[in-house]
Amino acid sequence: MTTGFTLASQSAARKAILKGAGVAFDAESPRVDEAAIKTRLLTDGASPLQVACALAEAKAVEVSARTSGLVLGADQTLDLDGRLFDKPVSLDDLQAQLRELRGREHVLHAALAAARGGQVVWRYEGRAVLAVRSFSDAFLEDYLTAEGEMAQACVGGYRLEGLGAQLFERIEGDYFTILGLPLLPVLDLLRREGLAAA
Template sequence: MGRVVLASASPRRREILSLLGIEFEVVPSGIEEHTHGDPITTARRLSYEKALDVWKSNKDALVIGADTLVFVGKEIIGKPRDEEEAFQTLSFLSGRWHRVVTAVSFVSKGFRKTVHDVARVKFRKLSGEEIRFYISTGEPMDKAGAYGVQGFGATIVERIEGNFYTVMGLPIHKVYEVLRKLTMS
């Protein structure tokens, strides 16, 4: 397959991609994430922009870029700017269903492909005290929707409909399908 580069600084994405047993390098993208418009279209655009940004300086590689967004209806719920915004976000999601989309783009010389997957997530009803405690762990501060399903945030998730890894930040089944087709051609 040649050289593979993951265009993400996310330790979760590194962990998930390593499940495939392939060697890869990590070169985070420097693009600014503007999240406006349709959530699925936005995630697909951002994943492609990240992959293309890194590919421009790694043209001998297959670059994988990803973006995860949390949304309710068409409203994108981004990463909280501070603890107060994290509290508002988690209070809003408490006891509710929301959706998580993760888009993944593959860019190399002569190859461009973007895939995405959507999962539904329901939080259990949270008290203000529980929300404050979760925020005190620091975990919500760099994550879309102000939670990480793979960490202590697992305690606030009541149900997931769809792929767990999509919620975590990289739908490994979709990544595997694309990589398998690439190695077969």
């Protein structure tokens, strides 16, 4: 039985956000080559925000072309002074990334796109600014030991809903945007589409 609303993602965090809000949805993995799209965009001089928007749209369009109903695609990028950061691929990469973020501000862009029948019908861009504190090397070592592989699954190398919260001195922006799925605009969209109680 389909719900009429599909999330074009298997992200545990995104699924948990929707489930927590009582949203009925199906989840499908998008069949897009994210790395190839990202490489092409960056080669063409795209900004981290433009990359997030393009990937969200590509996911939504691909899944909506083979499923019925409304499909939501989402993507998130980390922007440090205009440079895009990817998910760390190893613990060494994670450590290097967190050292580079230490004592500095970065931006998380969370892009959403909804599509139906292979056509984008709605877009949203969320933004959060995060100021990383000047944590000690000892804290970083303890953090890597405790979070390790879980942190590697996140674009910034941290889970705000976990120990990652201790990395920050200030955050400006919506909590759900930081988690990668700005929830309130999605709920508004679902109500307007008749897929959630008004």
